[in-house]
Amino acid sequence: MKTVFVLNGPNLNLLGTREPAVYGAQTLADVDLLCQQACARHGFALQFRQSNHEGQLVDWIHEAGRQHAAGELAGVVLNAGAYTHTSVALLDAIKGTGVPLIELHISNVHARESFRHHSYISPVARAVMCGFGVAGYGLAIDALAQW
């Protein structure tokens, strides 16, 4: 059974109360459940995690990379939050491990402030999705099942 890593970056622990007009009313626990259901549809195991710390996200990408090397990884779905727009370290981790990765954003970042339009992740992501709300997580896992 292959594993999907769903990694969530800073402030995503506040989903449900954080800017609900932008991110919706569902909590991170709701997103975890949605991902469990999507993984169950495809026979994937799930590692669903959140951290406010950039280095922790780097360590988790390395962990996913070791699973990838062992042929045990279906892919990574990464919502790096604000680190998307700042983190060379995440870019290097994704590039260095070669993990197949979908960059995900709940909101349509391109319809928001210009500083959200640039992503350090996009050039090393296999695919990018934004603006589907939390439903995007399920859609991303469905896409991994076709890779």
Ligand SMILES: O=C1C[C@@](O)(C(=O)O)C[C@@H](O)[C@@H]1O
């Ligand atoms: O924290 C977030 C969440 C986000 O990644 C999204 O899911 O829409 C978009 C980012 O610009 C923002 O910093």
